[in-house]
Amino acid sequence: MATATAMNDMIGLFRRELLLCGVKEGETVAVLSEMDRTTDYATGFMTAARDLGAHAFNVNVLPSGLGMDAKVGNVGVNPLTGNQPAIDALKQADLMIDLVFLLFSKEQLEIQESGTRILLVVEPFDVLARMFPTQELRERVEAGERRLQKARQLRFTNRAGTDVSYELGRYPVLTEYGFTDTPGRWDHWPGGFLATGASDDGVNGQVVMDEGDIIYPFKTYVRQPVEFTIRHGRIVDIKGGLDARLLSDYMTSFHDPKAYSISHIGWGLNHNAVWTGHATGVGGIGMDGRAFYGNVLFSTGPNTELGGTNDTACHLDLPMRGCTLYLDDDLIVKDGEIIPNDMRAPER
Numbered sequence: 001m002a003t004a005t006a007m008n009d010m011i012g013l014f015r016r017e018l019l020l021c022g023v024k025e026g027e028t029v030a031v032l033s034e035m036d037r038t039t040d041y042a043t044g045f046m047t048a049a050r051d052l053g054a055h056a057f058n059v060n061v062l063p064s065g066l067g068m069d070a071k072v073g074n075v076g077v078n079p080l081t082g083n084q085p086a087i088d089a090l091k092q093a094d095l096m097i098d099l100v101f102l103l104f105s106k107e108q109l110e111i112q113e114s115g116t117r118i119l120l121v122v123e124p125f126d127v128l129a130r131m132f133p134t135q136e137l138r139e140r141v142e143a144g145e146r147r148l149q150k151a152r153q154l155r156f157t158n159r160a161g162t163d164v165s166y167e168l169g170r171y172p173v174l175t176e177y178g179f180t181d182t183p184g185r186w187d188h189w190p191g192g193f194l195a196t197g198a199s200d201d202g203v204n205g206q207v208v209m210d211e212g213d214i215i216y217p218f219k220t221y222v223r224q225p226v227e228f229t230i231r232h233g234r235i236v237d238i239k240g241g242l243d244a245r246l247l248s249d250y251m252t253s254f255h256d257p258k259a260y261s262i263s264h265i266g267w268g269l270n271h272n273a274v275w276t277g278h279a280t281g282v283g284g285i286g287m288d289g290r291a292f293y294g295n296v297l298f299s300t301g302p303n304t305e306l307g308g309t310n311d312t313a314c315h316l317d318l319p320m321r322g323c324t325l326y327l328d329d330d331l332i333v334k335d336g337e338i339i340p341n342d343m344r345a346p347e348r
């Protein structure tokens with residue numbers, strides 16, 4: 001449990017976050033929590049909501065038995081499954097704070113469809129504070145969204161030999177900027193990136209992860225380049241050293257041909273994200289790598305979060321630094337630097 005001073009800092013930061021989420025007097029904020037895990041966050045959010053004149057309550061459920069890292073790799077399994085009275089209570093809220101991790105579950109979709117906006121919060125407090133979102137971050141992410149929505153092809157390269165193209169237009173663009181004031185919309189604090197997917201057979205080329213790029217869910221940094229050969233939206237070959245072998249073994253362990261499909265693609269825009277977070281033990285579940293300013297977030301596996309039909313459980317998020325990315329003929333990222341002014345961080 002936090003000390004009184006730390007608790008006051010937490011309530012203050014949570015109040016600012018709820019204001020970004022548009023919480024007003026008379027609204028209802030529900031917290032979803034698991035037993036005695038993150039009771040300080042549950043108390044902090046309810047107190048912050050009350051300070052703003054909102055009603056607040058906490059739906060506290062038994063844990064699913066999975067730790068946070070295991071949850072990231074087992075999306076869709078959660079402690080709300082089958083608990084309709086709890087789901088119904090959460091649907092009454094204007095904003096739900098998810099301290100459990102409902103991501104990709106049908107329970108989450110049901111709550112969103114009722115108009116409840118959902119904010120996922122699972123990172124350590126120092127990560128929440130360092131990557132605290134702003135309206136300015138939202139505007140830059142939405143500038144990227146407009147560009148990505150109208151693009152028909154995405155192509156990215158890097159010095160290690162990547163040259164891959166994605167045929168776009170079939171799937172929507174997902175944004176994460178760290179707060180949500182739009183009914184039914186989900187977001188994750190912290191965030192700061194956007195993504196979409198190619199048509200199911202529309203990815204072709206080579207992706208070569210360079211030394212220092214990140215492998216999630218391993219939270220490790222690549223030591224020898226990993227080369228993926230992709231044909232018609234599927235990985236047909238993985239070459240390289242130890243990292244390539246480990247990745248390949250991990251994918252094989254799912255015994256699922258759908259594991260070799262290509263998932264979402266996009267880039268990061270949060271200039272407060274730190275690439276070396278995992279090396280120094282402050283990385284949480286990995287939003288630093290995923291939202292890192294100027295990265296390209298390559299990923300493999302499912303596309304159900306985009307509305308597709310590939311529901312494989314094998315999902316790898318693979319942030320890459322120093323890439324160059326084009327949308328049609330527009331240069332978006334050059335050697336890891338964001339080029340269009342409407343997406344550039346203010347102090348750069």
Ligand SMILES: [Fe+2]
Pocket residue numbers: 264299315316317
């Ligand atoms: Fe992902």
